Amino acid sequence: MMLMNRRMHICCLAVVLGLVIAVSSARGEDTSKAADTAVLVNGTPISKRELDGEILKLQKTYLGLGKPLTCKQVASFQSELLESFIQRELLYQEGKKSGIEADQAVVSKELESLRKQFFSDADYKNELTRRGLTEEALRSRIEDNLIIQQLVDRRFASKITIADNDMVAFYESRVELFKQPLQVAVSHILIQIDPKWDASRKQAAKKKAEQILQDLKKGGDFRSLAREHSDGPTRTSGGDLGYIKKGQLDKQLEDVVFSMKTGELSELVETGYGYHIFKVTDRKPETVLPYDSVKAQIRQQLIQEKEKQEAEQFAKSLREKASVEILLNDDVVSAKQLREIRK
Secondary structure: OOOEOHHHHHHHHHHHHHHHOOOOEOOOOOOOOHHHEEEEEOOEEEEHHHHHHHHHHHHHHHHHOOOOOOHHHHHHHHHHHHHHHHHHHHHHHHHHHOOOOOOHHHHHHHHHHHHHOOOOHHHHHHHHHHOOOOHHHHHHHHHHHHHHHHHHHHHHHHHOOOOHHHHHHHHHHOHHHHEEOOEEEEEEEEEEOOOOOOHHHHHHHHHHHHHHHHHHHOOOOHHHHHHHHOOOOOHHHOOEEEEEOOOOEOHHHHHHHOOOOOOOEOOOEEEOOEEEEEEEEEEEOOEEOOHHHHHHHHHHHHHHHHHHHHHHHHHHHHHHHOOEEEEEOOEEEOHHHHHHHHO
């Protein structure tokens, strides 16, 4: 959606990338590049660059909270992350050994979904570049993740049962998770401008937007005028943005929309990329979702938690039989030494 806050889009991809690059094995690459190898798992290298990148993100996060990490804390996080990388690589290898392959149609769908979460294709590509990834590499990471998930599903999903009283207890102890914030149904018309345009062209766009606003105030149909004139992505739907929550729009636009009453029409709102007109068509007050409406979601959440626990135990059993050679700071640290560090 064109109006979505850019930081929100980048966070969305960051979350997914955090899952799919958790194991950054150099599959298909030259395994002799020991300088960028953090660990060899059954001979497969895992990139030191990715490990360092995850540590750096943690350091920045804690620094932003005013709690810079000590050297001891950094070492502890590094040890935990490295162990997580190793476990996920072992699960991937076990999945391949079991003959599991990623469905390419599903991979493509996931990739397209990620791309669409961004304000523009340029933002999407910039985030990949910032993380040192090509789209081909990202696709490979998604494939790896799907293989691991299929392995977990095959081995554990059918064995897991969730009792009704466990679901009720989850709901009652985490009611805040099921709060629905205030939502506003909004329609939108955008007359786009380009910062590179000269003053006369920008003025012409403003006059067009002002004329549309006047037509609306005289009783013009919002949907018809949006279809005819809007440059926004919702033009074909008559400007309908659907229900939105706080945090989904740029702050300037959010302040306008959430201050409006049902049926109210905004004045012209100018931003760096155009002139906006909003109409609020409905408001849903904050509420708590009833248990019956979220029961299926709770069941799935508890299943995923149990699958995660089972997968971790399974990975530990694979770890005991695996050949794991850890290479950090030009030293070779044994798996046994790593476990001693983690105690």
